[in-house]
Amino acid sequence: MQREQTFVMIKPDGVQRGLVGDIISRFESKGIKIVAMKLVAVERQLAEKHYGVHKGKPFFEPTVKYITSSPVVAMVLEGVNVIEMVRGMTGATDPQKAAMGTIRGDYGQFIGRNIIHASDGKETAAFEINLWFTSKEIAQYSRIDEVWLQE
Ligand code: CMP
Numbered sequence: 001m002q003r004e005q006t007f008v009m010i011k012p013d014g015v016q017r018g019l020v021g022d023i024i025s026r027f028e029s030k031g032i033k034i035v036a037m038k039l040v041a042v043e044r045q046l047a048e049k050h051y052g053v054h055k056g057k058p059f060f061e062p063t064v065k066y067i068t069s070s071p072v073v074a075m076v077l078e079g080v081n082v083i084e085m086v087r088g089m090t091g092a093t094d095p096q097k098a099a100m101g102t103i104r105g106d107y108g109q110f111i112g113r114n115i116i117h118a119s120d121g122k123e124t125a126a127f128e129i130n131l132w133f134t135s136k137e138i139a140q141y142s143r144i145d146e147v148w149l150q151e
Contacts, residue, residue, distance in 0.1 A: 001081045005035065005138075006119045007128035008077055008086060012070035014115040015039075019107055020073055023116065026089060026103065027077060031149040036076035036138045042068050049131055062112060074132045080150075083118075083125055090118045 008027075010020055027034065040046075047064045054060045077086060091102025095114050098105035108115050119125035129138075 005078045006083045006086050006125045008075050009117040010073040013113045033078045035078045036133050039071050040074050041071045086118045
């Protein structure tokens, strides 16, 4: 298992509903390192690029509108096997199907308001990190608890 980075976005509903602190807290408590983070009022062009793979699908336009409707919190998280781990913590895309204990399972009800986005694989993570952040915005540091996290 490799050390890797993933892109996470707390969507407008997560920010508006005051869930930012709780969501970040879950990642911190798990020992996942935040290496970049910012609040972004997303422009249409960025939203269209981010959801480019879904262009032409019926939910593309509503999703672009949703993501540009109010600020999001964008971040880069780092850790061993972090892409899969964060997808697990996020839960199924549809909050109705997401397991309790996951972010979407605990806080969401509808697929069009599913609180959070997380990269679904290595290539997507690289694309999304590069789309949302410059290399200067990504920090390199050690967390003081790292020695207690691993065997
Ligand atoms: P996300 O993980 O960000 O990836 C695509 C987003 O499109 C998804 O979460 C939802 O916010 C939104 N969406 C809306 N309807 C659908 C759908 N039927 N299938 C997949 N994604 C959808």
